[in-house]
Amino acid sequence: MSYQDCLATIRAAAGRDLTDEEISELLQALQRRERYLKAKGLVTDTREAALRAADDIANALELAAVIEKRNAAINVVKRAERVAWVQNVFGNNLAEGLEATLVGVNRAKVGAREGVAQVQEMLRKRYLAGFIADVERTGNMRLFTSGAMDRDIARALWAIGRDTEDAALRALPAEAVDVARVINKWQDVTRMDANEAGAWIGKRAGYIVRQTHDPERIRRAGFDEWRAAAMEYFDFDEMGVMTPEALRNLYANLATGNHLKDAPADPTGFRGPGNLAKKLSGQREIHFKDADAWYEYNQRFGQKNLREAVTAGMIRSADSVGMMRVLGTNPAAMFDTIRDDLIMAAKAAGREDQVIQLQDRRNALGQFMAAVDGSMNIPGNAMWARRAANVRTWEVLAKLGGMFLSQMNDIAIYGSGTRYQGRGFLSGMSEAVGGLGRSLAPQETRDLAAALGVVLDNMAGELGRIGSFAEPGWLTGASRWFMKLNLSNWWVNRMRTSAAFGMSHHMALNSDRTWEALGGEYRRVLSLYDIGPEDWDAIRTSSQRSVDGRDYIVPENVADAAAADKLRTYLTDQTSFLALEPDAKTRAYILQGSRPGTWTGEFYRFAMQFKSFTGSYMQKIIGRELYGRGYEGNGVIGALRNGNGEMQGLASLIVTTTLLGYGSMALKDLAKGRMPRDPTESPEMAGKVLLAALVQGGGAGIYGDFLFGEANRFGQGALATVAGPVISTGASIIDLYQRSLRGDDTAAEALRITIANTPFANLFYARPVLDYMVLYQMQEAMNPGYLRRMERRLRDESGTEFLLRPTEAVR
Structure with a gap:
């Protein structure tokens, strides 16, 4: 042929x-x-x-x-x-x-979150x-x-x-x-x-x-x-x-x-x-x-x-x-x-x-x-993207040992999400706290979590460097272990399962109701995912799964494929609100669409490190409270005057996150061996503590971090908040070098900076032991009087004292 x-x-x-x-x-x-x-x-x-x-x-x-x-x-x-x-x-x-x-x-419109x-x-x-x-x-x-x-x-x-x-x-x-x-x-x-x-x-x-x-x-x-x-x-x-x-x-x-x-x-x-x-x-x-x-x-x-x-x-x-x-x-x-x-x-x-x-x-x-x-x-340049990612991974290992103590306000965020779904603020907070005690070991619990689209952080971490340019090897393994040791995996896994389980169970409880019989707030949140009367009928009539004596609706049992996918989207997206995590929109905002391995891309990635929580809070939570109840405009004042619960929702959120923010501050002070700051000491102290708690709770966002940075979510200073921890550390090293050129005694401060940038040294339960058993003595030996000056600076700047003064510990 x-x-x-x-x-x-x-x-x-x-x-x-x-x-x-x-x-x-x-x-x-x-x-x-x-x-x-x-x-x-x-x-x-x-x-x-x-x-x-x-x-x-x-x-x-x-x-x-x-x-x-x-x-x-x-x-x-x-x-x-x-x-x-x-x-x-x-x-x-x-x-x-x-x-x-x-x-x-975050608009109350059909399909707005699909x-x-x-x-x-x-x-x-x-x-x-x-x-x-x-x-x-x-x-x-x-x-x-x-x-x-x-x-x-x-x-x-x-x-x-x-x-x-x-x-x-x-x-x-x-x-x-x-x-x-x-x-x-x-x-x-x-x-x-x-x-x-x-x-x-x-x-x-x-x-x-x-x-x-x-x-x-x-x-x-x-x-x-x-x-x-x-x-x-x-x-x-x-x-x-x-x-x-x-x-x-x-x-x-x-x-x-x-x-x-x-x-x-x-x-x-x-x-x-x-x-x-x-x-x-x-x-x-x-x-x-x-x-x-x-x-x-x-x-x-x-x-x-x-x-x-x-x-x-x-x-x-x-x-x-x-x-x-x-x-x-x-x-x-x-x-x-x-x-x-x-x-x-x-x-x-x-x-x-x-x-x-x-x-x-x-x-x-x-x-x-x-x-x-x-x-x-x-990556614009894969080699530099990887090197920069490795530096940021190092910062995570060195800076986030006390992350768990900063997460108390997540409970209030959870409550605000359940309130938006029509399930109540306090009942949501109770659901979140109750879920912290849930065991995830039983196979039926893990199977239900998988059916609801919950990816447990510890298992995802075992699978590899998902979405990361970090160098494979010891840094990857260290990151995985670090998130277990600082209890972040434990906290996040339970918050996610609580959110998914709570929404699925609530849906099962309402399965005997027609679309018209559902509460208005519940219909509103379902409609964001284009779930309407026909979809609801397909969902509510599906067979339910029973775990620990409670019934749950799961997407895999919904016969209508389109309704099942809408349900999956509702569960995964709303879980990311209740157990707050950054999404593609947040990443686009904070990184401005830039690529790793480029000058612009790496600047944004270094400057915005550790700010994804603030970005997510402002974009998803504050945005939802202001614009997610039917307001058509863009102004904050107009939204608060809209009359659909915006003012009450935002007030409840900020008040509760501020209270829990103070709780996080107190826990971090205790972990550092300090007396918690007392807001009743004076009107001036009350104002400082209130503002710091507002920031700690996330309510003031990045602007509050800038103004009161010493109390931000990760315990960093104002420079770290604005420029990022890597740039902040670099500035500290340069300052230390300049002081040494002037003849200042910088040995104790050099030790402090070294320890502050040593992986695993800042785990909240290990650091006090390390401080009192080793570091305070070394700092005092290197620079006599250093601890006394540190105590005085703490008292003058924050109005608090050590529970056990370092000067007494080194006698």
Whole structure:
């Protein structure tokens, strides 16, 4: 069979004439396909290879046309629905409607919190929580996270779906096979979700994991070394033999980190046979010769361990699917099209104010897009991004030992969230405190948490450096242990499970009520996720799960898939309000859409370190209390006068967080061996303590941190609050150096700075022992009178005393 005959077969599939360029590309594709079929032993002679190659490409071409039509239909519907939704729901502020589309907004509007960011987070939690729960059920979680069986698990994944699967799996350890089957199950879940959203990803035997590439390692090795490894490990027959230029381009893409941007996998189909030929001949997807080749490459140029590759793949899949579910198969182009449609409609309606508003918000919307499409995570320079991340990780280990003592106000934040849901402020606080005593050890409790999308921090930490550029190795392990030792994992895990369990149980308690019989506040919060009467009926009539004598509604039991996903989004998003955590919108604000490894990006990341709580508090909690009850304007005074409970909600929140903020201050003083500050000592002291407690509780936000920084959430000073702890530490070192040049005795102060920047030395229960047993004596020996001056400075500046004066301890 001649190539002209082959091309005739392909022309028939294409349904049109082909250009000379398309013919040339298709000839190359045919030749590569022939070589592949021969290399794999799938054909016996050249004629058969040519026939099979032509048929394969023709079939792919027909499939591409089907994909193109299907995706065109998906996109037409998405475009029309989204434009209509923005116009109908946000008619007075179209730009805010686009913001809601990307990252959600705190407005009492239908679907206002069902944007790309919320759907992505829901999918991440669903995939990770379900995956962790399934691995735990095998009893092999510790073995999996240790990395000891990575090669065998990779071999098992390679065998699944092949003709030789049974024999190959029998030769491997049962533990590795069990874990591999769980990985394969959740990779299938993500693949099917992607296909439902508009992708067309086939099930491939021998798929191990979405490959990770470490740009710094690849760049450090250089093109020649990397190419030699590629020749050893890659299956070029499967990939289609790559030209030297294509291989060089692949290296450049991996070495610069451009592969890190989240994008839907093959979502859009192909526009004609030319692009299909390019895809067949220029495929950037890497195939390996076998499991051992994958393992060796991953050790040299990837993330080294399988668990991180698996979780990273799930997170990237969740982000891609979330983008497609909201914005179709070409999200960036779709968003621009929707904005253009809104501008044209506003012009036609004579609404120049709306046109100006849409144009003025272009930069902010671009930052939000960067937060959800993954471009904000692509390092400008991978090496410097990693080094800077390592420095910030060190600061975490050195500065957050007392973080637990600063979290008392989380209980008030929790209560404000349950009040917004119509469940009461005090009852919410009681629910939060009661949940602190809940054991998470029983399997049925952990299974329920997974079903509700709760990812426990300690388990997520075991899986790897999710979303981090930090160097793998001892810093990663130290961070994981540090968050356990400072009790942060314990606190956060219980607050999250309390939130999810409380909402699920409350829903079960209301399952006998129709939509109209529900309380108005409860209907309002459900409507934020586009849950209406029909969805509620599907949710409330689903079978319930019973744990410890209480009933719960779980998404997996809801028969209507759309209602189930809306319920998942409600649970995961509202959990992030009750157990406050930063979201994509907060990250976009505090990092201004900047990329790591750039001058601007690293400036923002250093300056804003430890400020995500303040950013989240202001954006999510204060924003919700002011604008989440129906107020249409943007002014704070107008919101407080709206009359829907804004004033009462904000007052209750600030009063309670301030009281609990004082409790945190008292606990931190006691942990440092000091008497808690007494607000009754004098009117002046009462004012200082009130302001400091307001800041500690989060009520005054970053401005309060600036004015009264010595009492901020993490116990840092004003400079640390504004410039970040790394810059603050640098300034302290420079000041110390200048003082030493003047002849000052700086030995004791140098010791203080050293200890303040030593990992694990500031754990709240260990530091007092270290101070009184060792450090005070060393400081006094280095600089006689240092402790006496320290006591006097504490008394003059904060009006308090040590419980046991250091000068007495060193006698």
